[in-house]
Amino acid sequence: MKYVIVMCILSGLVAFSSTSTKDSYTVNRVKKDYRSSIDQFIIQLDQFIAILSKETSHETIKKTHLETRKKYKSFEYLITHFDNQIVKMHLNGAPLPVAKFEAGETIVIDPVGLQVIDELVFSDSIDPVEIKRQLLMMRRVIDDIGDYESNRYIDERHILLAMREQLIRIISLGLSGFDTPGSLNALEEAQVSLSNMQQSFKYFSTFVDDDNDTIFKEVLLAFDACISMLQKPSDFESFDRLGFIREKMNPLSALLLVFHDLSGIPFNNHETAAEQGLNQKAIHLFAQNLLNPDAYSGILTQQDKPALKTLGASLFYDESLSIDNSMSCATCHNPALAFTDGRPLSISNHREEATKRNTPSLINSVYSKRFFYDLRAHKLDEQIIEVFANPNEFHADFDEINKRLQTSPGYVNLFVQAYPDNADTLDVINRNSIITAISSYVTSLSSFRSEFDLYMRRDTETIDESVKEGFNLFMGKAACGTCHFAPLFNGLVPPNFDENESEVLGVPISKDNRLLDDDGGRIENGWKHEQAEHYRYSFKTVTIRNIDKTAPYMHNGIYETLEDVLDFYNHGGGGGMGIDVPHQTLSADSLHLSELEMDQIIAFMKSLSDTDFDVILPDTLPRFRNSEDQLLEVRKNKYATEYARGSSNQ
Secondary structure (H helix, E strand, O other), X not given: OOHHHHHHHXXXXXXXXXXXXOOOHHHHHHHHHHHHHHHHHHHHHHHHHHHHOOOOOHHHHHHHHHHHHHHHHOOHHXXXXXXXXXXXXXHEOOOOOEEEEEOOEEXXXXXXXXXXXXXXXXXOOOOHHHHHHHHHHHHHHHHHHHHHHHHOOOOHHHHHHHHHHHHHHXXXXXXXXXXXXXXXXXXXXXXXXXXXXXXXXXXXXXXXXXXXXXXXXXXXXXXXXXXHHHHOOOOOOOOOHHHHHHHHHHHHHHHHHHHHHHOOOOOOOHHHHHHOOEOOOOOOOOOOOOEOOHHHHOXXXXXXXXXXXXXXXXXXXXXXXXOOOOOOHHHHOEHHHOOEOOOOOOEOOOOOOEOXXXXXXXXXXXXXXXXXXXXXXXOHHHHXXXXXXXXXXXXXXXXXXXXXXXXXXXXXHHXXXXXXXXXXXXXXXXXXXXXXXXXXXXXXXXXXXXXXXXXXXXXXXXXXXXXXXXXXXXXXXXXXXXXXXXXXXXXXXXXXXXXXXXXXXXXXXXXXXXXXXXXXXXXXXXXXXXXXHHHOOEEEOOOOOOHHHOOOEOOOOOEOOHHHHHHHHHOOHHXXXXXXXXXXXXXXXXXXXXXXXXXXXXXXXXXXXOOOOOOOOOOEEOOOXXXXXXXXXXXXXXXXXXXXXXXXXX
């Protein structure tokens, strides 16, 4: 069946009522295989431990390690669906320490698991003692959870959702090399994972009827197509990731979704689904509706109506929200500049001074679990409240702002329309209603219709070859995708999209001065559990979407061009340039990218530009009454004119 037919079927998805599928043939077979895979993994761990207790060659250790990882990959899709936090902390998390605050002090927890071992095994000098220690810790964890995992309640819904999550994991964390930082054995591991999921899917044969027989067969063929491409001669750097994702993995994801729907297998209930960042009914990784904005904005779905966004737009562009009527949100987030300001460091309300950091774009910024470069805010509304309180920004008292807005008949009317259930037209104007309205507007600044997105969704069939090559480099040799995760291309970790990563890059104080910038970053964000040295100079990984419109770059705005940025990374960040950078998370090794390859990566990044979408821009702002009770003249929104001029030049 053609992929386009799948898209047509998806456009008519219908809801089925939940049915009890407990103790079904499918579930029992999958659970049996799950238990067997865990047992085989335990046996493999024991064999690995035994080998390390002997005089063993480096090559034997490498081979045994790769086999151990493959055993884990056979059941990864299920264990990560149910126990992702345990996996990250004890089985296969990133090889970076984490910190927590306990008994009055910050405690640093060293990383444990297969990714750590992958780096150890494929380092120049091997440490069998440390590898064995890692394996023993993993052995204790899998013993503790093995019985529980294989006896937990599982239904067909869990299995199918877990499969589609795993497809995202393979694309974003597997093929990029994030999951195999030492061996880069991503292609073989993806093949193992897909083969085991295909076997699990075959157990769904009992659900096949006249309605879904064709789709069932198409899913099996789609698995075959993915596996077959992975089996063709290729290596980590030369593998065609773009073709694999667009032509193989996306169709497989779509077909699995169609089968799930047509088979009458329930999805997660509405309440549960609304709390999850990943949309369970998104067709694939590059679908426009991949993420649920409500899960990030904190705004109730029934509350986030057009009237609330309209109010938020007026507040966003209104300088009267600052203490001296000198700044609005748009002062630093200009729609004509992809909601940045074009400055190295954002301007403060003192005008002659600047703040300490560059202004990031607000487009798609709602899709985040932590805000600001140092990750100090955990929610969007917290981020906005801090802007109001910051002495260098609005420096405003909400009681005063409330009184000011209450003197405007226009604002009173906008608030009443946005909050119709509030009986008192003055009480409706308060800190919460102001922040919620601005949050709603920021949430509306969302779009995934770039040239690259359209190509990956097959809304267009052509794209420049340099973009294709650039994407493959970005997700492969250049290792950009190990920090800027697809499809947001920021640090929001897939497939659950519920955690933001930060990185220590070693950014210098200026382009030509090889002294480390003294901004402490995450270690200074005020959270006690993050006052650990490995967070010093660590900054949030921001998106590269719209990057050609958001210069200058880095947290301190020192690089004016994308060529400068690529050159910094190509040299291995600050460490590679000879700067002493404690705990640098970016590899200090050169990427050995040629000028052509860097140009291709830049071409790919530019293909992610996407500012031509509907933005609410009020032509005028509500008027206020002066002391003589007269309405002041209509105030124009200068940013509407700037945006229109900027859009016409795109």
